[in-house]
Amino acid sequence: MDELMACCKSRLSQMTAGQQAVIGRIEVPETLAERLTALGILEGTSVKCLGAGPLGDPVAYEIRRTVIALRRADCMGIEVC
Numbered sequence: 001m002d003e004l005m006a007c008c009k010s011r012l013s014q015m016t017a018g019q020q021a022v023i024g025r026i027e028v029p030e031t032l033a034e035r036l037t038a039l040g041i042l043e044g045t046s047v048k049c050l051g052a053g054p055l056g057d058p059v060a061y062e063i064r065r066t067v068i069a070l071r072r073a074d075c076m077g078i079e080v081c
Helices: 002-006 030-038
Strands: 020-026 046-052 059-063 066-070 078-080
Antiparallel strands (some): 020 046, 020 078, 059 066
């Protein structure tokens, strides 16, 4: 698993509709980290980008069979593989 995490170069905010990835690293402020953890967004979790709103924000993701909408700014600190 550590080898997989070492190769993470992309951000969750860069994913496009239909792409799937695994969350590799989360480096966000503590208050946001707590919120993301409560939503089930943890390292090693599979995520699928479903698409963005009409103006490009927020973006809908399928995580643990649940659809979650996040602002792109909140996803900048989440690396995916």
